[in-house]
Amino acid sequence: MSSSPPASAATPLVVPRPVSMTVGPGGFTLTGQTHIAAGPRSQAVAAALAAYLRPATGFPLPVVSGPGGGGDIRLELGETSELTPGQAAEGYVLDAGPEGLSVAAETEHGLFNGIQTIRQLLPAWIESRTTVRGPWTIPSVHVVDHPRYGYRGFMLDIARHFQTPGTVMRLIDEVSAYKLNTLHLHVSDDQGFRIVIDGFPKLTDIGGQGSVGTDGRTMDPGGFWTQQDYRDVVAYAAAHFMSVVPEVDSPGHNNAIIMSEYDDSANKLLDGHPHDINCGAHDPPQWNFTGDVGHSAMCPESENTFAIYDAIITQLAAMSSSPYFHVGGDEVPSTVLSQDRYAAFLNAEMPLVTAQGKTVMGWAELAGPGTEPPAGSVAEYWNPASGDHPDTASAREAAAKGMKIVMAPANHTYLDLKYVAGPDGDVPPGLGLSWACELGCDVDDFYDWDPGGYVTGVTDQDVIGVEGALWSETVRDLSEIQYLVFPRLIALSEVGWTPESARDYAGFLPRLAAQGTRLTLAGTNFHPTPQVPWRLDLAASPDVRAVHGEVDGTVAFLSAPGVPVASITVSIDWGDGSTSPGTVDGTPATPTSVNSPYTISGSRRYTSPGVLDVTVTVSAPGLPDAVVRIPPTG
Ligand code: TNX
Numbered sequence: 001m002s003s004s005p006p007a008s009a010a011t012p013l014v015v016p017r018p019v020s021m022t023v024g025p026g027g028f029t030l031t032g033q034t035h036i037a038a039g040p041r042s043q044a045v046a047a048a049l050a051a052y053l054r055p056a057t058g059f060p061l062p063v064v065s066g067p068g069g070g071g072d073i074r075l076e077l078g079e080t081s082e083l084t085p086g087q088a089a090e091g092y093v094l095d096a097g098p099e100g101l102s103v104a105a106e107t108e109h110g111l112f113n114g115i116q117t118i119r120q121l122l123p124a125w126i127e128s129r130t131t132v133r134g135p136w137t138i139p140s141v142h143v144v145d146h147p148r149y150g151y152r153g154f155m156l157d158i159a160r161h162f163q164t165p166g167t168v169m170r171l172i173d174e175v176s177a178y179k180l181n182t183l184h185l186h187v188s189d190d191q192g193f194r195i196v197i198d199g200f201p202k203l204t205d206i207g208g209q210g211s212v213g214t215d216g217r218t219m220d221p222g223g224f225w226t227q228q229d230y231r232d233v234v235a236y237a238a239a240h241f242m243s244v245v246p247e248v249d250s251p252g253h254n255n256a257i258i259m260s261e262y263d264d265s266a267n268k269l270l271d272g273h274p275h276d277i278n279c280g281a282h283d284p285p286q287w288n289f290t291g292d293v294g295h296s297a298m299c300p301e302s303e304n305t306f307a308i309y310d311a312i313i314t315q316l317a318a319m320s321s322s323p324y325f326h327v328g329g330d331e332v333p334s335t336v337l338s339q340d341r342y343a344a345f346l347n348a349e350m351p352l353v354t355a356q357g358k359t360v361m362g363w364a365e366l367a368g369p370g371t372e373p374p375a376g377s378v379a380e381y382w383n384p385a386s387g388d389h390p391d392t393a394s395a396r397e398a399a400a401k402g403m404k405i406v407m408a409p410a411n412h413t414y415l416d417l418k419y420v421a422g423p424d425g426d427v428p429p430g431l432g433l434s435w436a437c438e439l440g441c442d443v444d445d446f447y448d449w450d451p452g453g454y455v456t457g458v459t460d461q462d463v464i465g466v467e468g469a470l471w472s473e474t475v476r477d478l479s480e481i482q483y484l485v486f487p488r489l490i491a492l493s494e495v496g497w498t499p500e501s502a503r504d505y506a507g508f509l510p511r512l513a514a515q516g517t518r519l520t521l522a523g524t525n526f527h528p529t530p531q532v533p534w535r536l537d538l539a540a541s542p543d544v545r546a547v548h549g550e551v552d553g554t555v556a557f558l559s560a561p562g563v564p565v566a567s568i569t570v571s572i573d574w575g576d577g578s579t580s581p582g583t584v585d586g587t588p589a590t591p592t593s594v595n596s597p598y599t600i601s602g603s604r605r606y607t608s609p610g611v612l613d614v615t616v617t618v619s620a621p622g623l624p625d626a627v628v629r630i631p632p633t634g
Contacts, residue, residue, distance in 0.1 A: 012139060013514035014120045015490055016179060016497035017507075024140035028096040030073075030122070031136075032059045037068025038075040044239070045108055046075050049115040053122075056521075058131040058542075068100070073118075075111050076104040082144045083110075090181070091146030096121065096138045109241045110146075113179050117143060124517035124559070125539040132557065133540040133630075149451070151378075151406055151465025152496035153182035153245070154489060156481070157416075159189035159256070160291070160472040161211040162223035167478045169236045174482070174524055176240035178493035183237050184245045184326060184467060187316075190255035190296050191289050194224045195246075199269050199311050200261065207256035210289050212473050214430070219289040220476065227319060234321050245361060246316040249328030250309065251279075251337060251345040255296035258285045261308055269307050276302040281336055291433075291473035294333045300345035310352050317356035324378060325353045330363035343370030350374060361406075367398035379403045380467065381455065384411040384436045388456040395455040399462045407451035408467045410436035413492055415484050416471040417441045419527055427527065428591035431474050432484060443512065443531045446491035447505050466496040479525045483592050486526035490515055509533060517559040525593050528562030536560050536618050536626035538600075544614060544630050552603035555582065556616045556628050559597050564588060569619045572602040575612030580604065582616065 012021065030053065038046035046063040053061055068074045083091040088106040092114035095102050103114035119126060121138040154175045156168065172183060187194045193207030208224030225233075234244045248254075258278050262285055265272050278285050279299035288295065298305045317325050327349055332342050346366060350373060353360045360366075360377040367379050379398035385391035386409065398405055410417065418432035420440035426432075437445065446468075452460035468489045475481055490512060494503060509532055517537040519526045528534055537559040544555050551574070560568060570582030586598035600616060614630040 012121050012141060013511040014117055015508070015511045015515060016494035017502055017511065018117065018143050018145040019499060019502065020145070021141055021143045024097070024142070026098045027137045027139045028098065028101045029135050029137045030057060030059065031071065033071065034059065035062055035064045035068055035072045036075070037064050037066055037072050039065065039077055042075040042077050042108060042111055045111045045115060048112070048239070049073070049075075049118065052115070052119055053126060055130065056126045056128040056132050057134065057136055070099055072100055074100060074102040075115075076102060077108065077111065078104065078106065080104045080106055083146060087146035089150065091144075092117070094118070094141065094143040094145070097140040101138060109181070112241045113145070116177055116179055117145065119177065120518075124514060124537055125521065125557075127518040127521040128539070128557070129521070129523065131542050133542045147179065147497045148499055149463065149465035149496050151182055151467070152180045152493065153184050153406065153465065153467030154180050154485075155184035155186060155408075155467055155469035157186040157189065157470060157472040158194050159186055159192045161220060161476050162192060162194060162208070163478075163481075164223070165225060165229045165233050167481070168233050170478060171481065171485070172237050172240050172242060174486075174522070175489060176242055178490055179497055180489075180493055181242055182245060182322065182465075182467070183242050184247060184469075186247045186249070186471075188248045188256060189253045190293070192222055193256040193260060195230050195316065196224060196226050197312050197315055198227075200264075200267065200308060202260040202264050203257060203312075205260075207260035210287070211476075212291055213289045214474065214476060227315070230316075231319055234319060238321055243322035244320050245322040245324045245326050246320050247326035247328055248309070248312050248316065249330065250298065250349060251300065251342060252294065252297045252332035253328055253330065254298055255280065255285060255288060257308060258296055258298060259287055261304070269311065270304045274304045277305045277308070279337060293331050294336065297332055297336045298345070300337070300341050300348060306348060306352070309349055313352045314356055317353070317358050320358075323359050324361040325356065325358040326361040326380075327353060327366070328362060329366035330382070331365075339369055343368070346371050350377070364394035364398055364405075367394055367401050367403055373401055373403055375402055377403050378406055378464065380406045380408050382408045382410055382414075382469070384409050386454050392455040395458045399458050404464045405458060405462045406465050406467050407454060407463055408469055409449070409454060411441055412445055412449045413466065413468045414441070414471065415468050415488060416473070416475060419529055420531070422530065431480055431592060433471070433474060441488075442529055443488055443491050444505060446488040447495065447503075447508055449495070450500055451495065452500065466492060468492045479593055482525035483527050486519055486524060487512055487515060487529065487532065516561040520559040520561055520594065520597050526561070528589070528594050530562070534561040534563070536563070536620060536623055538616060538618055538626040538628040540628050540630040546606055549607075549609070550603065550605045551614070554599045554601045555614060555630060556600040557597055558584065558600055558618055558626070560618075560620065561594055562589070563620045563623070564595065565598065567620050568598070570600055570602070571617045572604070573615040573617070574604040574606070575614050576606060576608075576610065578604065
């Protein structure tokens, strides 16, 4: 008798849902003898797969070149008859069965998407950072898969609160698992400028010193990245098949630039009189580390303005992997700059972007009266309004100007907004804004909308994708970011990937629930929203044995998001006819963090020798029991 890990091999629970998946009898089992076979151009993806699978399995999983043998995993780069040319950029075909597991794709990106699906076809405990007992079986499946949209983004605001490159890399690990392919980095705003720009050291020396003040502080700690830091993040993203779009907001949201350069009269790249960059509401300008918006603007009439932006755009564009450069363009009140001056600013700035070989991207206001976005420019629509509401005009104006559109309506995609409040109020208080969702925005809001039918007159002819934006006025560290991002961004990943006809919320929820175990095991914080039927998932400890007739200690591991220890009951059937309760241990939830995985322990002194299966059963109110059978070791 062998242990059966949870996440039953029978129903693969994959997010985003693949375009097509057929399940057959039997399955593929990963063992200590499995190789990962890949050609010369797929070695990096093969190495990534091995790295994903080694910690939980403890298997060596060597990467070998050549075709591989029976029972191996094969990554095949080449023509795939089941994908059309339009599907080939990121598509893949996956076959699993007793004879082996193969992923075929026409691009490395397609293979990478395929290995993310492999992870989710395996039992959830594959995400454990420590060795867990298998078997590691994938049901026999045939998957043909490719994305609905070519742009599937995650935006992170490192301006309102500084984040380290390490934090951003960790988030790249986490969001690329859901097949997102774009990291939009908001690197400049009123409260901070975060990347060193050669020739303008004050931008970061002065502009990088603070972050939005929280908990009654005027200012939280700041920081900035060197250009090497930025390159490292771009390279790390590229290794996860994500491209990086830098955003330097303009002509507003740039008080940090103004504060840095306003007095920089000695700078040889300026004309000695940089006061003329400031067209904001305050003269002279002053720091404001609150979340106030709409008070700053740089002047379109100032040559110094464009000397600064040209240096920023030129240097960031050269280091960025995306075809896009995001110029912002949001929230400039007409009392600060008239529409004519706003348009004049952007019409002067956009050629600086195209001169660097990049395509202009901006918030949808960029499409307003008087602007002349170059052909193919991208508007990011963030207004909550839908249908033919007057506030949807910017999306239609963008389409009318021939722009492509990334859909990011705040009430369906903004990751900085609060979740739906529970009976005890906001979870958690202080974290998150509520301007676009009075009652909070939860998983259902992120899932239940159609980017191609959201604004009347704007269809999938215009829409190139979706983006989830984590603004950071209230969000300070990795744990708080994760809490707001997950699980909502997973819902959005399916909106961006899966055809509209293959999506339904009821079918999505169990697949999302299965991600709770994966996030828990990976140590990714998330909000265990009551909207999701989170489940109990059990796995056997790798080493349960009787010493001198006695078993004493950890017998199993439990993932139980949102379930406190006090409401869990454990029964251990020792296999000799006796049963006893078990002990549950772990770190409890806080208002901003999910509970850790739990360990289950127990003890039994056997009276006669034998080789017995131990069975652990875990119950909690309102949830199906979890059961794991543990064969003896040693
Ligand atoms: C609006 S969305 C903004 C940001 C804020 C965000 C907070 C957009 C283009 N501008 O400056 O951070 O709301 O949710």
